[in-house]
Amino acid sequence: MLCAGVLGTSLLAPMAHAGLFDDDEARKAILDIRSRLDGDRTRIEGLTRNVQDLMNQNQQLQRDLAAERGQNEELRNQLATIQQSQKDLYSDLDGRMKKLEPQKMTVNGVEGTVQPGEKESFDAALNQFRNGDYKGASASFQNFVKRYPESPYQPDAQFWLGNAQYALRDYKGSNATLQGVVTRYPTHPKAAEAMLAIANNQAEAGQKAAAKKTLESVIKTYANTESAQVAKERLAKLR
Numbered sequence: 001m002l003c004a005g006v007l008g009t010s011l012l013a014p015m016a017h018a019g020l021f022d023d024d025e026a027r028k029a030i031l032d033i034r035s036r037l038d039g040d041r042t043r044i045e046g047l048t049r050n051v052q053d054l055m056n057q058n059q060q061l062q063r064d065l066a067a068e069r070g071q072n073e074e075l076r077n078q079l080a081t082i083q084q085s086q087k088d089l090y091s092d093l094d095g096r097m098k099k100l101e102p103q104k105m106t107v108n109g110v111e112g113t114v115q116p117g118e119k120e121s122f123d124a125a126l127n128q129f130r131n132g133d134y135k136g137a138s139a140s141f142q143n144f145v146k147r148y149p150e151s152p153y154q155p156d157a158q159f160w161l162g163n164a165q166y167a168l169r170d171y172k173g174s175n176a177t178l179q180g181v182v183t184r185y186p187t188h189p190k191a192a193e194a195m196l197a198i199a200n201n202q203a204e205a206g207q208k209a210a211a212k213k214t215l216e217s218v219i220k221t222y223a224n225t226e227s228a229q230v231a232k233e234r235l236a237k238l239r
Contacts, residue, residue: 112152138164159190192227
């Protein structure tokens, strides 16, 4: 029996050892798997953080890009405003410079060079006449005629000067001025009107025969014009 017991113990010992070895291997395998899983989890978590960081960086880049686009648009708008301001400034400066330079002009068919301030002087004198300030207009037109002898406004200035003198009952001075218009500018639109005004002067001064002769000259020289028709009507009244 003792031998049998020893034999049994000898047989069970390897089997128990074999079972213990299997458990150790299994535990090692499990630990190894767990270690690999932990490593994979750590790597996955690291990758996830990296992806999240990249997403955050991408979103920040998009925000920065949008801000830069906004800044570029603002800069473009500012540049366009500056360019338009410069264009307006140059245009205004060019306009002012032109006002300070002589200009070639044609006034009622008369060509000439208009000096700075010349047209303004003429317009101011004409406004005086239209407002009934015949004395002021006469002085202004006389000054204009002397100051701008080559002006294309000369025929008109002399015509209105003659009319201002007529309004002041300076018939002699008016006749001389208006006759100058007829003599120097016979084809000017105001020439026929100047002759009609001369006829008025002559009639006002009691020179009826001279007035008739002047009206007949208007009819002959400026036939088929409105002035000629007016001359016919006045001539009929004088007779």
